[in-house]
Amino acid sequence: MGAGQTPYGDHPTLGIKEMFNAALGDAMQSVDRGVDPREIQAAYVGTLGSGGFQIGQPGALVAGYAGLPPIPVYHLENACASGGFALLAGVTAILSGLYDLVLVAGMEKMTDLSSAAAKYWLGVSGDTEFERLAGLTFAGLFALTAQRYMLDYGMPRETLSRVAVKNHRNGALNPKAHLRRAISLERALAGPPVAHPLNVFDCCPISDGAAVVLLASEERARSLTDAPVFLRGFGSGSDHLALHSRDSVTSLRASRKAAEDAYRMAGVGPGDVAFAEVHDCFTIAEIVAYEDLGFAQPGQGWRLIEEGATTAEGRLPVNLSGGLKAKGHPLGATGVGQAYEVFNQLRGEAQAPERQVRRGGLALTHNIGGIGGTAVVCIYEGGEGW
Amino acid sequence: MGAHVSVPMYQRSVGQRYRLLGQRCRGCGRVNFPPAGACMYCGSRDGFDEAQLSGRGKIYTFTEIAPGGAPPEFARQAALTGSYIVAIVELAEGPRVVAQLVDCTFSDLQVGKEVMMVVRRIYVEEGVVRYGYKFRLA
Ligand SMILES: [Zn+2]
Numbered sequence: 001m002g003a004g005q006t007p008y009g010d011h012p013t014l015g016i017k018e019m020f021n022a023a024l025g026d027a028m029q030s031v032d033r034g035v036d037p038r039e040i041q042a043a044y045v046g047t048l049g050s051g052g053f054q055i056g057q058p059g060a061l062v063a064g065y066a067g068l069p070p071i072p073v074y075h076l077e078n079a080c081a082s083g084g085f086a087l088l089a090g091v092t093a094i095l096s097g098l099y100d101l102v103l104v105a106g107m108e109k110m111t112d113l114s115s116a117a118a119k120y121w122l123g124v125s126g127d128t129e130f131e132r133l134a135g136l137t138f139a140g141l142f143a144l145t146a147q148r149y150m151l152d153y154g155m156p157r158e159t160l161s162r163v164a165v166k167n168h169r170n171g172a173l174n175p176k177a178h179l180r181r182a183i184s185l186e187r188a189l190a191g192p193p194v195a196h197p198l199n200v201f202d203c204c205p206i207s208d209g210a211a212v213v214l215l216a217s218e219e220r221a222r223s224l225t226d227a228p229v230f231l232r233g234f235g236s237g238s239d240h241l242a243l244h245s246r247d248s249v250t251s252l253r254a255s256r257k258a259a260e261d262a263y264r265m266a267g268v269g270p271g272d273v274a275f276a277e278v279h280d281c282f283t284i285a286e287i288v289a290y291e292d293l294g295f296a297q298p299g300q301g302w303r304l305i306e307e308g309a310t311t312a313e314g315r316l317p318v319n320l321s322g323g324l325k326a327k328g329h330p331l332g333a334t335g336v337g338q339a340y341e342v343f344n345q346l347r348g349e350a351q352a353p354e355r356q357v358r359r360g361g362l363a364l365t366h367n368i369g370g371i372g373g374t375a376v377v378c379i380y381e382g383g384e385g386w
Numbered sequence: 387m388g389a390h391v392s393v394p395m396y397q398r399s400v401g402q403r404y405r406l407l408g409q410r411c412r413g414c415g416r417v418n419f420p421p422a423g424a425c426m427y428c429g430s431r432d433g434f435d436e437a438q439l440s441g442r443g444k445i446y447t448f449t450e451i452a453p454g455g456a457p458p459e460f461a462r463q464a465a466l467t468g469s470y471i472v473a474i475v476e477l478a479e480g481p482r483v484v485a486q487l488v489d490c491t492f493s494d495l496q497v498g499k500e501v502m503m504v505v506r507r508i509y510v511e512e513g514v515v516r517y518g519y520k521f522r523l524a
Contacts, residue, residue: 144474
């Protein structure tokens with residue numbers, strides 16, 4: 001019944017507690033009849049404390065700073081899916097009946113780090129003993145996926161860049177996105193190489209940011225707003241941490257399991273989804289997600305990009321926010337920030353009219369940790385009249 | 387700052403890194419690498435016998451890491467050589483491993499090409515040079 005987010009980007013003057021506080025303020029403002037933060041019964045916080053800030057109790061740090069009562073606080077960490085898992089922890093707490101109003105937050109402070117330290121922290125969410133000692137970061141792992149995907153399914157290199165062009169175009173319209181500028185296909189193809197076939201424009205940026213959502217039981221939500229957004233289904237999963245230990249390098253089992261469970265709980269299928277926010281940390285990840293989420297058959301995901309099916313005007317808009325690619329990817333914040341985007345869209349409150357999705361249908365969010373060691377999928381529905 | 391694998395942690399996997407020592411499942415007989423608590427093929431937890439892998443395999447997928455894409459502990463290698471190649475290799479016995487490919491250029495490579503394990507310097511941490519498996523074209 002409420003959601004807020006800081007702009008993602010480079011925030012030299014803000015640390016995680018200040019960013020959390022700003023996102024909380026934004027979330028409280030979104031509650032139509034107002035909410036007293038002292039009524040919040042528990043908080044679930046997703047963050048990696050990236051950069052080795054060594055925050056053993058980030059929940060207490062941010063809750064105390066923001067003036068929350070002495071409620072239970074939980075810290076969840078599953079790499080880039082920390083926010084998604086914090087969200088599910090909050091949801092299951094509400095479903096258990098123990099609480100009827102909880103807070104879920106995700107946040108990350110990344111730009112304080114030197115580039116070498118950032119690569120260190122980004123890399124250690126994978127398999128350190130074997131993958132990392134082969135000289136790989138996540139860009140390298142997704143490059144191995146991309147290379148095999150192109151070989152198996154005949155996808156041209158340009159298709160990857162078209163994902164970046166699409167998401168930059170969406171991000172340009174999002175006032176809270178990190179990279180608010182469109183790029184041309186020529187530019188996207190000509191970026192400095194990172195890990196063949198991926199170049200800089202195939203990779204998400206390093207961003208600071210925080211996002212907060214307020215979750216309530218249906219009864220409580222209706223007392224606070226006339227336009228609640230309903231979570232219809234959710235699922236999550238995991239897989240071997242190391243990519244080379246899996247049957248396939250071109251599909252993520254954790255995502256497939258999360259999607260199957262979410263669709264089953266909601267009693268719907270991929271065809272019922274009107275728009276989605278998917279985890280595009282690298283361009284290839286968005287194409288693989290189309291297949292794992294059932295938007296396309298295995299090996300056919302890239303054709304959705306070629307057909308323009310997932311552009312803002314397409315039949316299934318994906319990453320209207322700009323995605324991780326352009327909106328930014330403050331690790332722990334990402335899964336919660338996706339819920340923030342969907343909340344606004346399903347209430348007809350996307351910040352600019354030209355980026356508002358048309359009414360009708362369900363929304364889906366997809367958040368993965370690393371290269372799919374963990375994954376979360378949620379399915380949302382707008383309130384009456386949506 | 388680099389990936390942290392302490393000397394004792396590295397030492398525990400020396401059999402894998404120097405000799406590709408795997409484990410044969412007592413349930414289904416297939417070879418697992420690196421060792422795991424349960425068989426990655428049949429899920430059996432009935433135990434394993436040691437299995438020596440041949441070191442022969444085929445390229446399953448590969449990439450070329452540019453200096454900008456190298457983690458800090460490999461940045462010096464990338465700066466000296468301009469870039470380096472990393473592949474997932476499917477070993478003759480079945481398991482896949484990820485490792486660098488050496489003594490070749492990117493344009494020499496294709497999925498399916500045969501490769502052979504070699505022991506090379508991996509990186510330096512805690513003042514100790516770490517050696518382990520890489521692969522070259524067979
Ligand atoms: Zn077995």
